[in-house]
Amino acid sequence: AQKITQTQPGMFVQEKEAVTLDCTYDTSDPSYGLFWYKQPSSGEMIFLIYQGSYDQQNATEGRYSLNFQKARKSANLVISASQLGDSAMYFCAMREENTDKLIFGTGTRLQVFP
């Protein structure tokens, strides 16, 4: 079974609008961390935001927020006020405490248009 599922291969959003990128995960480990990374065409992986499984509040980092719904095992990324420079691939990832490995989803390509 897929550990991390990103069901949106591609998304479009208009500049200045908000967009939600979906991510669901599967784990039986009570302790885990969820990550979102941005990968522009240059290839570098840019860390965006982190949510721990025991965190009570949703993580926020500037224009990025993580909509963490533990019971539903979802960790959607919300980007507010989209900018043209947000166009990139976005990967959701999870690290389980018992494996200590980062498992990536298949990614969502976001395109921001003027």
Next chain:
Amino acid sequence: GAVVSQHPSRVICKSGTSVKIECRSLDFQATTMFWYRQFPKKSLMLMATSNEGSKATYEQGVEKDKFLINHASLTLSTLTVTSAHPEDSSFYICSASGWQWNSREFFGPGTRLTVL
């Protein structure tokens, strides 16, 4: 955040030769380094995990004699692709984590390998 560098950023080599890729943590001690491979338009696949001073742990299906990993110091890990073939052409990315960063990994900029 911390900085991880990779060298070279791009390499083209002939089939049968070996290629070494370096991954360095520039401003922190990386107790663990990871090597990933990414095919075009695909996700990152973990190849191996290396801890400083010990042998790397390879993921299932990754040939350890083909992809030699050395983590000789707290700031340097190397991946050597031995006897490279065209199917080894890929984007290779390293990441590093240290005790001070909890479970967070910092990624290098990646190395694009093309084997002719």
